[in-house]
Amino acid sequence: MAFFTTNYSNVNNNQGNYEPLPDGKYEMLILSASEEVAKTGSRSLTFKLVVRNDLDQALPATNGKYHNRIVWARVWKNKQTGTYNMDNLQYIMKAIGVPEGTPIESLEDFVKITWGKPVKVNVHLEDDDYHKGEKRNNINPWDWENTEFIKVAHTNKDGQVMNQGQPQTQQAPDINANSLPF
Template identity: 45%
Template sequence: MSLITTNYAKNEHQGYSALPTGNYEMIIKSAQEKATQNGAESLQIDLVVRNDLDAVPALAKTNAKYHNRHVFMDNWKRRATHQYDLDSFQYILEAVQIPEGTPINNIQDLVNALANKPAKVYVKNTKDNYQGEEREVNQVAPWNFNKSDYPQVQHTWKDQSNGENPFANNQADPFANNGDQIDISDNDLPF
């Protein structure tokens, strides 16, 4: 018996072109710190075009056409200070509706505050020249984040990586509604 039989009928070939300029309803999949080989550091935000709004007529040319596409936004640390421009994060935090006065104590708090939050994002399609080759890229500025017009998120992830709920695809959660108490004495613990 074979492991797999090739069948390409369900493959989605969307290409690698940049998204057209416009407003997209997106969800922040994740954020993480990254560094280049030269040591430049950034907080990279992975934005995904939401797939739960395909039926909204006003989004037929954006979300319905480009759902599940990723746009990465880098917030670079300033060379002079080796610190992030914290003011730019305020636009993003406001857009994802983090309550005014909420303390964000460190980068991990910021990452946690942004994860899986919706926002309406203006994505700009621009030309970039990298190593002598001109290509289309997407750019997102922090001030181009706004509150989502559709705050109730029903986006379904294509995979279960990056901390998404492993039980989201109707798999049974073995610990859900488990009201049973577990009694363990100190003698049963290995430490």
């Protein structure tokens, strides 16, 4: 059985539009969250968000125009203390609707809780420090809000409808070491 069959019919769907999103509030889903290390050695909790495609009629100027676009949001660790600002993480927990007083046991638990959740975020356009003359998107932790549209009918790239914001699978695929080329 083949790993996949080539099909290039959807390859150019973006029509070369890789410009940052315009400033504004967008209804999004958190596709993933993970801790990453920048080239400088700084650590961040990085969120991959997608503009929801089930709100084209409700929000034609934002979601309708930019649905399925991906934006990354980062919460940086303090270099001196090696810890995250807990207030920044609290903004995100409040935005996804985690009840007051809920204990979060670990960063892994925090990540699992956020996956697939709908949120409204205020996207800012700012100068890119690494690519002079270019712009990039930024989402500050305090710019996360509760969604106005709890019921989620976003369709992922495989045509599957997200079930109330929950991803279809939350575990990594089982990889056989014998199938790796190295």
